[in-house]
Amino acid sequence: MIYWVIVALWLAVLCAVARAAARGKSGVYGTTWLLLAVLAIDVVRNIAENFYFGLLWGSRYGVFPEAVETALARPELLILPKILNVLAAILVLVILLWRWLPLAATERSEALRTMSAQSAQIRREAEEQRLLFETSVDLILVIDRAGIVRRVSKSSAAILGYLPEEMVGREGSIFAVPEQRASLKAALSTLAAGQRAPEVVADMRHKDGHLLTLSFLGVWAPGLDSGLVIGRDITERMAAALRLDRLAYFDQLSGLPNRVSLLRDLSAALDGADASPLALAVFDLDGFKDINDFLGHSTGDRVIGEIGARLMRLASDGCRFYRSGGDEFFMLFKGGPSPDAGVAQAEEVVRILEERIEVDGYRLFVSVSCGLARAPDHGHRSEDLILNADLALNAAKAGGARKLGVFAPAIRTEARARQEIESELRRAVAQQEFELHFQPQIRLADDAIVGAEALLRWRHPERGLLAPAAFIDALSRSPAAAEAGQFVLTSACEAAAAWREKGLGALRIGVNLFPIQFHSRTLLDDVESALARSGLDARQLELEITENIALGHGDEVLDVLKALHKRGIGLAFDDFGTGYASLSYLLRYPLTRLKIDRSFVQKIADAAAPEHAAIVQSILVMAHNIGLEVVAEGVETERQMAFLRAHRCEEAQGYFFARPLPRADFDAFASARLARPTRGLG
Incomplete structure (x- = not known):
């Protein structure tokens, strides 16, 4: 009975080999096929041998008829399994010598070439990474969880003035200005926690003492328990942005914020949570055109510059000045609830502007007219407040130079009437x-x-x-x-x-x-x-x-x-x-x-x-x-x-x-x- 169990087991092995061969038609190559062939030969031999002895011993013990034993017990048949073993061994040996050894040598050679190519690729990538690290124009830092610098690119000398060895072992945030070190540490903690850290812009102190602005981005390598931080010098870009900002929001002659800034700040103040009254005053230089016409525009520009300098000295947290263009200036400040709120402050500005101006060897005096409007009494929107201040200015100028006018609804009515009669x-x-x-x-x-x-x-x-x-x-x-x-x-x-x-x-x-x-x-x-x-x-x-x-x-x-x-x-x-x-x-x-x-x-x-x-x-x-x-x-x-x-x-x-x-x-x-x-x- 044992032989039939063995036959069944070897049949199962044969089926498994056949299924493996069938599955591997498109993906099994080389020595794997040889292994399957050798295994198949041995399985067939074992099945044949055990099948033979199973019939022989089964008939001897009465499982099969005695005729089966008589037929199989012949000497020439008894030697057959041994012959099958020898033939199988010879066939396996032939396969091993004729196919397996050359194929194994070829695959080994190919494997060695592949490993060599991969090794060269790894070495090339490592060299490229080294060159990138060493020659990068950006600052590259390897930092541990404590924020200590473990490695630095050579660009540190060009960017911060420090050699790599002067930075290694020191905390990276120490090179930033004190008020920005906390934000750098917080970004590093976020990075070390495996989260994406946002870009951090910080002012860094160069070795010679001057400031420069760097933008930092980083990634964390959990396996190495360290982070790679790249810092890019954006000092020139920030300076260019500041220059563009000044062109967009500041007047070039006076140095004061321009009308765009006035509209922005006034809208923000009117929409803000602070409900305290605001006042807006507009100042006009009477007769400024004569200065340009008779003394030249360059002298007129210097007068505007002097006026701007005086107003900048008067500016404070609660009082800001703007140049709208030409000879028109604005003052935005906190007013009071009374109708005369802000009048005294505006009159003081007028007095200072009318003081003698000395430019280009001339001693000049300008007279100033002023219009004043308050929020919310005279408008809830920036456009309305500016318009009403201008109307108050026009009413003041109509009464003669060096006048100060406060907006009243009657002024708008008169202006509307003038507009209607003009039409x-x-x-x-x-x-x-x-x-x-x-x-x-x-x-x-x-x-x-x-x-x-x-x-x-x-x-x-x-x-x-x-x-x-x-x-x-x-x-x-x-x-x-x-x-x-x-x-x-x-x-x-x-x-x-x-x-x-x-x-x-x-x-x-x-x-x-x-x-x-x-x-x-x-x-x-x-x-x-x-x-x-x-x-x-x-x-x-x-x-x-x-x-x-x-x-x-x-x-x-x-x-x-x-x-x-x-x-x-x-x-x-x-x-x-x-x-x-x-x-x-x-x-x-x-x-x-x-x-x-x-x-x-x-x-x-x-x-x-x-x-x-x-x-x-x-x-x-x-x-x-x-x-x-x-x-x-x-x-x-x-x-x-x-x-x-x-x-x-x-x-x-x-x-x-x-x-x-x-x-x-x-x-x-x-x-x-x-x-x-x-x-x-x-």
Whole structure:
């Protein structure tokens, strides 16, 4: 029975060998196949031998028939298993000698070559790592859990000034500035715990003492119980970033933060948790343009630099200054709840800015205007607060230089009204809503009409006919004034030419000029165009200028007026007596006539105000002495006219004679005036 057990076991082994061979068709090579072949031969031999003896002994003990024993017990068959053993041994020996030994030698040779190649690769990689460690431009540190430096790349000498041997054995964080050592240690602890450590930027102290900035990244090697930390010098990159930051957020002339910084800081302050009131003041240097124009922009730049230096000295944790551009500066500071909160602080800044400035050998003084707005009373958003501070500044400047204004809702209402009337004025010019009325000018010697002053009216589509008081100031400041001035000039010349053609005589026409007509430098061309278009004699045109035009343009006005005078056009000085520099202009400008302001004329017959009569009399005497004729404005009574006639005033205009009249009504008035007998000259 034992033989059959052995046969079964060897059959199991044969099946296992067959399955191994089947599984290894695509992945089993060389000596493995030889081993399987030898094993298969031996298995087959053992199965055959044990099968034979199992039949033989089984028939002997009655398991099989006796005929089986008789058939198998022959001598030649008994020797067969031994022959099979010998044949099997010979076959295995042949396989070993013919196939296995050469194949084993080949595989050993290939294995040796592979090991040699792998060893060379390992040595090459190790050499590359060594070269990388030794020649890296970055700082490479091997650090243990305690933060002690165990190995350092040679780049330490170039980056930190320390040789590797000077750093080995020392704690790595000691080379950082003291206030940043804790963050380096915390990053190392995170790294040693097997977690990903974020990039750490730290200021390191060079051996010679100067500071440089390094960026550190690291990995931990658990098997070696050490970490590899790479530090990159980013000093130049950080410096470049700082330069870009200064370009983006700082003004280059004054050194102060710019408008971008103001918007950022103001928004942060308004959105912050601190609910304390804020105040924003805007400062404007009055007349700074004159410094640039007359002393040069380089001097102006140095003035801005000095202003910036003064403001930087005034800055504190609760008070910051900014330059918005040009000659405009801002102060952001904590205000108080009262309406006057911050006024005293702003006034102190104004006082310091107005102190003498010495640059380029000049001793200069600048006057400063200021506008102040508070949050939350005057706005919850940065844009609103800046706008309201600017509105307060504009209101302050409108009241004269060196003024400080605090925002009030009425200021915004007035600004909105100015914006609306500006829009309406542009529409009025485009849609020809303006028209002229004419006020007669009477010669007092004989009551004859000698001319008229063209006065602008606005036929508003909703408000009806508007007198100049309702819009002339806004129009004077508007760009629409240039086109309106051309309309007045052309229409007035056409009206005067038409009067002459109707037989009303060569009446003189007086035309008021806007300052912008001098600024645009087209006045000479506009006058020539109006005269040519209307056919009016130049001697019938009289242009009226006011002192604000003369003060605003200086020599520019003088050159134009001389050219007009040479052309034969009359020049009248309007509203004489209301300014402070009129006497100098009487001698400087080529004038032909003075117009006494109505504020003096209306009280010349008032016994309670004898000074007005004295002033008018003095003006008349002075004008006659320098060869100028005089027109008195605003004559409303017989007594006023009598006074003027008695003191040899040449002409007058006012309600006593006629109000400003539409063109058709003026034609009728002039015709009637010419038809009546003139007063004698005696």
